[in-house]
Amino acid sequence: MSTTEYRPQSAAETLARIVEGVDPWRAIGQFVDDWRRMPVAQRPLLCEAPLPSPPAEHARWAALLAAAVEWLCAQDGLSFPDWTSRSEYRLAEPWFLYPGWRLRAWQLFETPAPFRMRNIFGGDRILARV
Amino acid sequence: MRRAAARRVPPLPHKRQLVSPRALVESVLGERADNQVDGPSDEPGLSHAEHLRPLFEKQILGGTYREVLAYEPCHAMSLPVGGQLMDSDRLVPYGAVAVVPVRRAPVYMRAKPTTNRQVTIRGICSAHWGSSRRLHRRHEHVSQSRSSRLTTLAWAGQSWWFRRLQPMHHDEIEGYLREVGRHLHAEGLTGEILIVVGAYMTLVLRKRDATKDVDAYFARHPEAIRRAAARVAKDNGLPDDWLNDAVKGFLYVQPQNRPWMEFPGLRVYAPDPAYIFAMKAFAGRPADVSDLLTLSAELGFTSAEDALAIVKRYVPDRLLTPRVQYLVEDLFADEHN
Numbered sequence: 001m002s003t004t005e006y007r008p009q010s011a012a013e014t015l016a017r018i019v020e021g022v023d024p025w026r027a028i029g030q031f032v033d034d035w036r037r038m039p040v041a042q043r044p045l046l047c048e049a050p051l052p053s054p055p056a057e058h059a060r061w062a063a064l065l066a067a068a069v070e071w072l073c074a075q076d077g078l079s080f081p082d083w084t085s086r087s088e089y090r091l092a093e094p095w096f097l098y099p100g101w102r103l104r105a106w107q108l109f110e111t112p113a114p115f116r117m118r119n120i121f122g123g124d125r126i127l128a129r130v
Numbered sequence: 131m132r133r134a135a136a137r138r139v140p141p142l143p144h145k146r147q148l149v150s151p152r153a154l155v156e157s158v159l160g161e162r163a164d165n166q167v168d169g170p171s172d173e174p175g176l177s178h179a180e181h182l183r184p185l186f187e188k189q190i191l192g193g194t195y196r197e198v199l200a201y202e203p204c205h206a207m208s209l210p211v212g213g214q215l216m217d218s219d220r221l222v223p224y225g226a227v228a229v230v231p232v233r234r235a236p237v238y239m240r241a242k243p244t245t246n247r248q249v250t251i252r253g254i255c256s257a258h259w260g261s262s263r264r265l266h267r268r269h270e271h272v273s274q275s276r277s278s279r280l281t282t283l284a285w286a287g288q289s290w291w292f293r294r295l296q297p298m299h300h301d302e303i304e305g306y307l308r309e310v311g312r313h314l315h316a317e318g319l320t321g322e323i324l325i326v327v328g329a330y331m332t333l334v335l336r337k338r339d340a341t342k343d344v345d346a347y348f349a350r351h352p353e354a355i356r357r358a359a360a361r362v363a364k365d366n367g368l369p370d371d372w373l374n375d376a377v378k379g380f381l382y383v384q385p386q387n388r389p390w391m392e393f394p395g396l397r398v399y400a401p402d403p404a405y406i407f408a409m410k411a412f413a414g415r416p417a418d419v420s421d422l423l424t425l426s427a428e429l430g431f432t433s434a435e436d437a438l439a440i441v442k443r444y445v446p447d448r449l450l451t452p453r454v455q456y457l458v459e460d461l462f463a464d465e466h467n
Contacts, residue, residue, distance in 0.1 A: 025417035026341075033343075037369075097416035100460025106453060123453070125415045 008034030011069050012049040015062055019054055024061050028068065032127050040076050047073070050083035063089040063118045068127055070114035090118050097122030298372070300333050303344060306362050308393045310373065313358035314351065315395030321358070322350035324387055324399045326377055326406060331421055334390055334400045335428065343369065345377040349399070385444065403428055407437070408444035414457050422461055434459040 009017075014031040018024045035043055047069045054062045066089035070080050096107055097120070107121040115126060298306070314321045325333060328341035348355045352375065359373040385405035391398045407425040410418040431437045437458045442450065 025420075029417065033369075037371075098419060098457065098460065100456075100463040102456035102460045102463075103453065106456070122416045125413075128413070128415050 008038055008046055010045070010049060011047045011065055012051050015051045015054055015058070015065055018061050019052075019058050024064075028061075028065065028127070029129060031065075032068070032072070032129060035072050036129075040078070043072070043076060044078055044081070047081050047084075050081070059088070060091055060095055060120070063091050064095075064115070064120055064126075067112075067114040067118050067120055071112050071127065074114065091120065094119045094121060097126065298332075298341060298344075298368075300336065303329065303333060303341070304391070306366065306368070306372065307344075307391070307396060307398060309362045309365070310355065310358040311393035311396030313361055313395070314354055317354060319351050319354050320395055320397060321348070321352075321355045322397045322399065323348055323355065323373075324385075324401060325390070326401060326409065330400060330403075330406050331424070335403065335424070343371060344373045346373060346375055347377065348375045350397075355396075404440045405444055408441045411437070411441045411454055411458050412445045412449065414454055419457075419461075422457075426461055431462075434462045437461065 009027075009030050011031060014027045017027040031046070035046055038046065051062050051065060066084040066086070070084050073080050096104060098107060103123065104121075107123045110124040111121045111126070112124065115122060311321070323346040325344060325346045327345040329344040329346065332341040355373070356375075360370060362368065363370050363372050385401035387399040387401055389397065390400035403425055407422065407429060410422050410425065426437060429440070431440075438455060441454065441458060445454075
């Protein structure tokens, strides 16, 4: 029986999967898991390709993914890819990832900068995996 | 069927060699275009190469499959699971099955492929399970129950190994767990695991179509389970941690368990759904919100107080932050405000 090694999922593939209908959090979680599995030096390979242009209904997930890439790069001391700075990844309206008002203040205060600057608010556990 | 313009395409790689999805598509479609359809003309679903291009581009380039690994050339086309023709469970993980352009050669029924010959690609065809029943009836190993899996990619003379990009569905997970059990059974062991989190939502509650991995607590023979899971990962092209016990550090209180499934060599237990609710509320990620709503309905909670009482049952007070409380309360905000 032949075997093969697992190949991690890039940011661009992640958005493509979301557009295909995969649960966005599942796709993003897979990307984050793959990012953390890879040696730091190889992680930029997962974000070097720009995101494909998403349909309008998925634009906010593209913005979240761009923020996630910047945040993950910052955690590892890596340079951001150029594509994350595109203006299309800044949402016109705030997007709060938790419903309801009780966590609004916490989200506004605790959300890391790459997300906040794109008008995405979700506290400090947006990319937490456990 | 129309014939596409013949063109020269690079040869397909042999042996175990990674190829880009684009290279695969161009190679296969190019080869296909040179050779016209090479399959039974009476086979429903047979398509010309150019008709297949959108399918290939969607399936391979579009991200359904992450990569394609050229496997050792086989004597005759087998399935992209390495030619284990007799094991229908092995079909499930791939969602795509190679079908021989039918020459009705007896070699189709061989349980193992011959790997010491090179056979060039002669053609590809596309068929749906439902539209090529006659073909599949000849391959009795193919269960008709797979008919919901519409996509069949097919070509001859080369077996290909598709890498999964999509998460595992419940039937796939059951198959993998069965394999884990088989390895354990071969060692004379019976392992026990407690599935939690995403796998619980997928396997037990069936509230999700799929999960990216199986979080579990390895209750018995943990090292043997890890070894068996690694073998299953290797055999099926799964991530090494497809079955993992990383969650064990978050089991603060022993939940009430009930047997969920038993395979030879492996017993699988599931916790009380209230326990899963508590764990997810404690984790409190944005991604957990939809599962919390689902579980809340499943458990029949009518108020935040009910839900918080369950969380407190399983999570120590010192770990219950206002964030957890507010998250749970907001789940019921519509009912209360």
